[in-house]
Amino acid sequence: MxxxxxxxxxxxxxxxxxxxxxxxxxxxxxPASPIYGVTVPDGYRGWELVAPAREAARFDELRVVLGNDIAVRAYRQGSLPFPDGSVLVKLAWKEVQSPDFASATIPGAATTVQVMVKDSKRYAASGGWGFGRFVAGVPTDEAQHRTCFACHQARVQGRDYVFTRLAP
Structure with missing residues (x-):
């Protein structure tokens, strides 16, 4: 016993x-992104909405950005740079005509999930952010990931390299 x-x-x-x-x-x-090692975070679909966007021709996408609690708190407080641990996830879908309402467009096929992870030590060379771009759960190639920081650096360096503003 x-x-x-x-x-x-x-x-x-x-x-x-x-x-x-x-x-x-x-x-x-x-699966982790090349260069940065970023993965799609667990539970991100339950995160708070930061903002929606419509990307016009060439992409013709509807997009939404979601943020974890750390990122959303920073947005609400208006504090930049974002603190380490902030994570932003952008979901994108092809924009299609609604079959139910002539003047509306709706999400069609999913195109990408894009992830930004703030870790000022690990990603010091890229403004403190690690990037991941995924299609059907698989990271895109290294060449695409090499464009991430350059694009953010050229356009939104003064906003801690983040395009998306908190929707009012």
Whole structure:
């Protein structure tokens, strides 16, 4: 009887360690962007809306940017630069005509999920931001990722390299 009470806690600890290791392995196995190693964050679809946007011709996309709690707090406080731990996720879809309302367009096929992660030490060479661009859950190639920071640097350096403003 005593043996069972000794073995049971040990077995529970071992099972817990196996579960933690499996979760870490699953996270490590997620596809990561070249150059930056950014992955699509868990639970991002439940994050707060930062702003929607419509991207005109050449892209013809509807886009929304979501932010984690850290990023949204920084937006609301108007504090720049964004603090480390801020994460922004942009979802994009092809813009299509609504079948139900002639003057409306709606999201069609998903095109990309783009991620920005603020870590001023890890990404010091790119303004403190790491970038990820994913199509169907798979990161795009290195050449596309090489364009991320250059574009942000050229256009929104004064806003901590972030295009999206908080929607009123």
């Amino acid at each position: 005593k043996t069972r009470w000794v073995v049971l806690p040990i077995a529970l600890v071992v099972l817990g360690l196996i579960a933690i290791t499996a979760a870490d392995d699953a996270r490590a196995a997620r």
